[in-house]
Amino acid sequence: MPISLYNTMSRSVEQFKPISDETVKMYCCGPTVYNYAHIGNLRTYIFEDVLKRTLLHAGYKVTHVMNITDVGHLTGDGDDGEDKMEKSARESGKSVWDIARFYTEAFFKDFDALHNLRPDITCKATDHVADMIALIQRLEKGGHTYVAGGNVYFSIDTFPDYGRLARLDLNELRSGARIDVDDNKRNPKDFVLWFTNSKFGEQAMMWDSPWGRGYPGWHIECSAMSMKYLGEHFDIHCGGIDAIPIHHTNEIAQSEAATGHTWVNYWLHGEFLLNDTGKMSKSSGEFLTLSVLTSKGYDPMDYRFFILGGHYRSQLKFSWQAMDTARTARGNLFDRIAALKAGAAPAKSLGEAASRWCASFDEHVFNDLNTPRGLADLWGLLKDDTISPAEKLAAAYRMDTILGLGFESLSARQAEESIVDDPEALALVARRVEAKKARDYALADEIRDKLDAMGYAVKDTPDGTRLMKKM
């Protein structure tokens, strides 16, 4: 079954055809590790993970590369802002290297908790400065650069196709450009490849280069590292939608100017997660991380389920109500799966009905990653009375290859419930059990009310009375 993907370059859904029949080469823009990732950032990694899993499910091998930006991109407007890593280091009193290491670990903790498959290659910008320098030299040789004010710039006028991805109108840009503080630029859209002249003095991270001691520009690392690990022409490059007009536009310019040919075939971009006030941001507003969610009693899979419920190219509005909905639905789903696991082993092969649900699932997800529709197929499968538990389980596992909710490693819901160790509550439960045995239901109900007031819920199940803390 063919996979169709929306390519930002053509602004249309295209049938995916890899360069090589076997291995799909995919590069994803990774985190800048100067702070925790917020759940909006994490949405994009889930989208990329679904993309990767879909390719794997379709039978491709995938080489997935992701960068870790541990050279601070700058904070301010234009090329003269303060280095983010520097700022973070200064504020916390740690070295920039410590900061980078700390947040890289924190990032992967969240990444793993969300069941994202690790990239095959994770590459740090600071390990590849030599590759960046080599690429800049190549551009220099091709006449695409100029030095001004101590910095090396990329001249977009040497690359006629500049701005195609973002559909920028260059004439428009030139006349309507904002006030540009950098007088060194020949064209306001030119960008820095190598800095030796920082407005903010000595940086902690500096390297020697043919142009003097300094540090790389913001975009060059992705070009240098992706080409190093995936070659000069590869299949997929993805990231957040905000990367289109500047970051990816500049990456394309410098990469294709260097090689003289097409760099990437498919450009995929994930939409933003919004909150009440608009987009989530590290620099303003509420800073929601995965650990904030888990501290409020949500499972990382609640968040993944929530994200899977919206299409990756649509803005999705975060709310606590939406998280509650996701938690309930995911809980119901896990209960069904757990019940199936308790009663049957997954079937070796699928019958017609189960196969039909799987085919429908594949069709929907292969069509530009329509996970909301895929989830509907999963529910349809689970509610289909004509299918045996063993087949349901096998089919659900198949779907989970893409959904990544972790059905195979899941245990029953009881295990997730917090264990009550309050002696007073436990004593009350014991008294209630006695009261029930004596058919004194008035007392039993009274005790239930009392426990309720204490924040506990009592459930009588076939296996006995259970007590749990209310959320």
Next chain:
RNA sequence: GGUGCCGUACCCAAGCGGUAAGGGACAGGUCUGCAAAACCUCUAUGCAUCGGUUCGAUUCCGAUCGGCACCUCCA
């Protein structure tokens, strides 16, 4: 100013030319001493408004109204 997106039931959210997926919530039911949980059933003659194209439009085109994002480190 430029680029792009959205407005579908109480809420979230698919569908994008052939007569409205799914989840949550609500309600009813089965079960239960009662509850809870679970399971079953039900919930839009309708897809912002007004025109147009079409045998047929939620889906295409135009206008209007109302939201939003990106263009600045940002997923």
